[in-house]
Amino acid sequence: MRRSLLLILAVGAGLAAVPWLGLPAFYESILYLVLHWIALATSWNLLSGYSGYFSFGHGAFFGIGMYTTATLATRFDIPFLWTLPAAAVAAALFAAILGAVAFRVQAVRAELFSLLTLAATFVVATIILNTPIDGGPGVYMNAVAVPQMGPTAAGTFYLLALGVAMLTVLAALVVYHSRLGTGLFAIHDDEDVAEVMGVPTYRYKLGAFALSCALAGVVGGVHALFVSYVTTGDTFTIAMPLTVVLMSVLGGTRHWAGPIVGATAITLLLFAFTGGDSAILGKGLTGLVLIVVILFMPQGLLGQALTWWSAQRGASRRPGVPGQVPAAIEETKAAAIPGEVLLRARDVRKSFKGVHALRGVSLEVRRGEILGLLGPNGSGKSTFINVASGHYAVTAGHIDFAGQRISGLPAHRIAQGGIARTYQIPRPFAHLTVLENVALPAMFGAAALDRRTAQAEAWQWLAFTGLTERAHALPADLNLHQRKFLEFARALASRPQVLMLDEVLSGLTPSEIDEAVALIRRIRDQGATIVFVEHVMRAVMALCDRIVVFNRGEVLAEGAPQDVMQRPEVVSAYLGQTIEVRETAVVGDAMFKPNVAKELAHA
């Protein structure tokens, strides 16, 4: 980050000298427009590019900035520069109100958010047009004094745009390298998983939205004076948000500098073909470039270049020691009192529109044990993990963890408190490397490490799970076994007190299962507490200290594995009929899981 910061400051200082070069005002105006679009596209990217919440309402916030400045400077005679912070605050305030509502509604994601922000633009435009803020004729700013910053008025506007562009780019850089940026990129890939790993998704989206819109508001404030005549017709157009989206996508939305590349390219391309027929040619060419980039370079120009560059350079490696348990687990162990009740569920119910997935489940998880959750398909095991980790809210009942009530808390608070989980079907963050996937929960989970320490520890967890060689790969390049182990590494990296493993062994070959069982043993031997949902009976019998059997959303039996698995009601629940169970043999047809019958026979 330091190098990027120095680069931005050096380029900014160099560009600040331009007004004194004696260029014709025309060129300064062109440069003004380039900087104007850089600021707008970069500010848009801060929420939308990083988190994937594409806003088509950037024009609304830009427009609020324009009208705030226009109103304050013309009606209240406030000096122009003083109106800019007000423009930022007004835009941020509107964004915060809109975001506070929109981000609370789970359904408002992706295209719904785009539509909502687009609708907000028309609402704002209508209000401004039909109130004294504009009233119809627009606001003239000819009488507003342009501050003396450069040798000429054109030079001053250029410097104002440069200042705002610098501010925006610096904000984008800082966010990119901060926890906020990491959280936003995780939200982009899988918001639910990000939340369950400790990312405060609501707060992060709201913060990024407000910041993005505050910056758009300042750009609007400057532009109001530049155009000197503000109208709703010119301000609240769909063309503006579309242009910033295209600029960001062209440059690359996953890098702070992507919108700079896209905005510069498009503005200069359009400028190169100004006037008459060539204007149409310019627009056509711009469209063609965009289509080619979107089709063949989905990461954008900069994203593509950076991928190529890192491939040339070769990835860095900081391997940990294979198989060695990182120190984190040792620390957790030292603080533990084995046997105490760590998690207690009381009469927990969960319904999904008439489907009663949990019908009053009560169970305890004791510190240091491996508790197996068993039961036929659809009996509620995963739902229990989902409510315990905060992925779903309970319908009734309560869950206490380490003496605190956690049912009702948002998932990120539960993760920060020390519960980590894996998903039955691995849900890695698709655009983050394996290493980044593991570092994220180390930053946001119970460990709450800073970025650098989290990365260092992630290397250790990769070594522990045998993924070091794949550290720089994307999850899509992993096989199922590796993806399952990645789930493992992510859950461990948060340094949880309770680790909930949801069918981590399903789909693995027998030798891969043996490897995973050995891994879970190593974690258990360090005193970790594990809740283990599994159908692979061989592993259940080998690993679990106690088991709880679910059936139709209720606890059917609990106790020592050998005892419980022989109870007729348990065998019946699994196999659909009462059958003979001897110490190690099961006879009969498996109705729910054929492999369970086989497994039971060998357990």
Ligand SMILES: Nc1ncnc2c1ncn2[C@@H]1O[C@H](COP(=O)(O)OP(=O)(O)OP(=O)(O)O)[C@@H](O)[C@H]1O
């Ligand atoms: N999001 C949801 N919406 C509607 N129904 C759901 C949802 N999640 C789970 N269910 C239902 O709740 C019941 C319990 O499902 P759950 O996934 O918890 O079972 P399970 O014991 O984990 O099964 P499996 O072993 O197949 O994973 C099922 O009837 C399932 O269809």
